[in-house]
Amino acid sequence: MPDPTPPRLQRVTVLGATGSIGMSTLDVLARHPDRFEAFALTAQVQVERLFELCLRFSPRFAVLVDSAAASDLRQRLKAAGSATEVLAGAGALVEVAAHPDTDAVMAAIVGAAGLAPALAAARAGKRVLLANKEALVLSGRLFMQAVAASGAQLLPIDSEHNAVFQALPQGYTRDPQRCGVRRILLTASGGPFRERSLESLANVTPDEACAHPNWVMGRKISVDSATMMNKGLEVIEAHWLFAVPPEAIEVVVHPQSVIHSMVEYADGSVLAQLGNPDMRTPIAHALAYPERIDAGVRPLDLFEIGRLNFERPDFVRFPCLALAYDALREGGAAAAVLNAANEEAVAAFLDRRVGFTRIPDIIAATLERACDLSVDCIEAILDADARAREIARSEILARQTTP
Numbered sequence: 001m002p003d004p005t006p007p008r009l010q011r012v013t014v015l016g017a018t019g020s021i022g023m024s025t026l027d028v029l030a031r032h033p034d035r036f037e038a039f040a041l042t043a044q045v046q047v048e049r050l051f052e053l054c055l056r057f058s059p060r061f062a063v064l065v066d067s068a069a070a071s072d073l074r075q076r077l078k079a080a081g082s083a084t085e086v087l088a089g090a091g092a093l094v095e096v097a098a099h100p101d102t103d104a105v106m107a108a109i110v111g112a113a114g115l116a117p118a119l120a121a122a123r124a125g126k127r128v129l130l131a132n133k134e135a136l137v138l139s140g141r142l143f144m145q146a147v148a149a150s151g152a153q154l155l156p157i158d159s160e161h162n163a164v165f166q167a168l169p170q171g172y173t174r175d176p177q178r179c180g181v182r183r184i185l186l187t188a189s190g191g192p193f194r195e196r197s198l199e200s201l202a203n204v205t206p207d208e209a210c211a212h213p214n215w216v217m218g219r220k221i222s223v224d225s226a227t228m229m230n231k232g233l234e235v236i237e238a239h240w241l242f243a244v245p246p247e248a249i250e251v252v253v254h255p256q257s258v259i260h261s262m263v264e265y266a267d268g269s270v271l272a273q274l275g276n277p278d279m280r281t282p283i284a285h286a287l288a289y290p291e292r293i294d295a296g297v298r299p300l301d302l303f304e305i306g307r308l309n310f311e312r313p314d315f316v317r318f319p320c321l322a323l324a325y326d327a328l329r330e331g332g333a334a335a336a337v338l339n340a341a342n343e344e345a346v347a348a349f350l351d352r353r354v355g356f357t358r359i360p361d362i363i364a365a366t367l368e369r370a371c372d373l374s375v376d377c378i379e380a381i382l383d384a385d386a387r388a389r390e391i392a393r394s395e396i397l398a399r400q401t402t403p
């Protein structure tokens, strides 16, 4: 008897392949060549790293948003005898995300720039592995409608949401009451400044803000963790993913980052997902779902950890968390404005144009000035994003420290 034909490899597009999540995703793919193959790898400008990844994973497509970088990559791959086809521009991200030959799309571009290709993957009915939380913050309602309309399978990569997904009943119908779900408890490490004196926060440097105690991540999300805006964005993300109202989403500071989040049920049960803080766990979970595969993650040693601590979040130290809850409650364009202002303020902080404690001020001032924007279709959302950025830039200029 001839062997049965082996199952076809899952063809994975990795948006943001050169980033922290992208590289972790490729690490998991490389451990399972019998299950997965890289279909398309994308980046913004990093030619060198994408070139190496193309030689290693031989994707059908490589995309660079920057056209000069794309020409450079094309020449280098040609000289190296690679068959990978290089595409350029933001439109090519959408093309590979929705390509009929791709099965799964890892959405790991940072910021609002990741929205269009993630939404294209959702509309095309792909298995969407969503790391790019900003996409849901900007367009939660539309994004979830696109998933429902196309039958796409949406799997959260953010460790907290992946944990919640794992702690919810299989086939959760996004109806918390019917499923007996009382609350979602999102854990937060508290970032590098949980215990630092409030007065010294004004002078922290970008490198200090990016030195996260438990996770190694890209610079933007690292600053978001230091301001706790990351948790604020995650509250909004949880609201859209799991259809839970803001008052039923509680943030619990848990400095060890071992419990990745919890679901509390009507009968008093609280289900948690634990593990070492390593993004390859949620990535492998989502790639293989509903199966389980090796992720290369060190087993959890509870004896080594010894204890797990919990604290209430400090809304005075972390005003960004309160701003995010308020934006979610307000609805309309508020979350999109919050996100845009945050991206601009964080970029200005990373460029040393404004101090760390100016970040929440800039966001609050932008929210006040951009209250009447509309977000009823994707074009309106992108317009609101652009308008909020303009306002945020003027607020940044007003606070800019002269070099």
Ligand code: NDP
Binding pocket: 015, 016, 017, 018, 019, 020, 021, 022, 042, 043, 044, 045, 046, 047, 065, 107, 108, 109, 110, 111, 113, 114, 131, 132, 133, 134, 157, 158, 159, 215, 216, 217, 218, 219, 220, 221, 279
């Ligand atoms: P990185 O900064 O490490 O990587 C970002 C990736 O996106 C890079 O490949 C970068 O390309 C690409 N990129 C940046 N800007 C653009 C653009 N305008 N157009 C197209 N591509 C672009 O980010 P992370 O991997 O840390 O984060 C990615 C997303 O995942 C974020 O939304 C973050 O919030 C989320 N996330 C990350 C976690 C983590 O542990 N890192 C945990 C949970 C969520 P290039 O290299 O060329 O600049």
Ligand code: MG
Binding pocket: 158, 159, 160, 234
């Ligand atoms: Mg997270």
